[in-house]
Amino acid sequence: MAEPDTMTRILDTAEVLFAERGFAETSLRNITSKARVNLAAVNYHFGSKKALIQAVFSRYLDPFTLRFHAALDELEAHYDGRVIPLEALLESMAATVLAVPAERNSLKVFMRLLGLAYSQAQGHLRRHIQQHYGDVFTRFTELVRKATPDLPDAERFWRLHFMLGTVIFTLSGLDALKDIAEKDYDEQVTTRDLVRRLRPVVVAAMNAPLPVEPRE
């Protein structure tokens, strides 16, 4: 099989290293030497390290938003004006999340990248993502709103973010957790297994009773 071209080799290598060590800890020299391309090639093809980081994200998020919009279209067509149940929405999101990196065989990398985007440095990345990919998330939350009419808006907002946290944290810290789990109960853990375990937890969390009102 032919070697992939330089740009692809850079992206393939960069996403793995970024996911493993973060952005600041991964130098262009790390990337280019591992990818066996010239150091200057990154700046030639992408312009800067920052732009490379955004390109790495786009390669996951572009197909993700595309597919997710399509999946939501399908759901809306299927329910034809009726309210889409919460479980179906969550199921659809999970399926899309699982489908995208399956092509590129690394869900872990995808989740690590999302986790980094949330937690890492100032915000140029978060801003970039919100700008380019905020729409599909807005559409999703609007559908969730219809599926959970009894939940106050603020409560739903927070619970969605709680669950986002659970999923990203778990799937992105996967290696560490897998290590601990295997040591404690020498049991093999797969990602699909985790997603299976996450499902009832997320549903229960979204449907939890409302918190007690704060005392005045």
Add this chain to the structure above:
Amino acid sequence: MAEPDTMTRILDTAEVLFAERGFAETSLRNITSKARVNLAAVNYHFGSKKALIQAVFSRYLDPFTLRFHAALDELEAHYDGRVIPLEALLESMAATVLAVPAERNSLKVFMRLLGLAYSQAQGHLRRHIQQHYGDVFTRFTELVRKATPDLPDAERFWRLHFMLGTVIFTLSGLDALKDIAEKDYDEQVTTRDLVRRLRPVVVAAMNAPLPVEPRE
């Protein structure tokens, strides 16, 4: 009031900068210039940047483990051999987490640091924490085991980590989330408010029905 001494000034400044930007993105020059101490003072007092990072953690985790052990002692004494209910255990943990940084007035910093420890680079930090502070967590999970006898061990393990993820992710990404929340529903959000919202979610998640068995 007298200026705190050099070591304290370094620690106070370092924890804030680390929490804001991560470890790699925070240089000793950033820290020492903001703390108005000599650059060489970090290496004089701590030996290295790595040791400074661990010292920053110790200042939170030492009192935390102390207090948490004490809180669990109290619970065990109060229930006197009977099973401590899950809610009481979670409540106790939440109270301890809130109490420790209250003295130093930064829960956000504490959570950001924990989040970084989980997600950041290789593992020297995770190993350090596991070594020095693993005991109290082991004790806690053992009590949770007694409180949830119907939950399979693996399931409990994962759910505890899911919830750890929720809490750390939420409280450590607090600033970003607060921004979004305030833009969407110009509503002021306090940390105590979030903890109040987290409580029923965490309880519901721990008590969620078991996942469906995977098909063979």
Add this chain to the structure above:
DNA sequence: TGTACATCAGTGAACGCGCGTTCACTGATGTAC
């Protein structure tokens, strides 16, 4: 068919810069006799 020029992917070496760390040092305080 041949030639001149433009475009493109990639290269090798160097640039200046900020990094963590080191080292010889100063000046204040404490201790021994």
Add this chain to the structure above:
DNA sequence: TGTACATCAGTGAACGCGCGTTCACTGATGTAC
């Protein structure tokens, strides 16, 4: 009470190093006439 020495907290300047970026260049391919 005085002197010699040790310890300690802190300093200023320099160290070598790896970083992201730049730049002049090469060689292959495509386009115009």
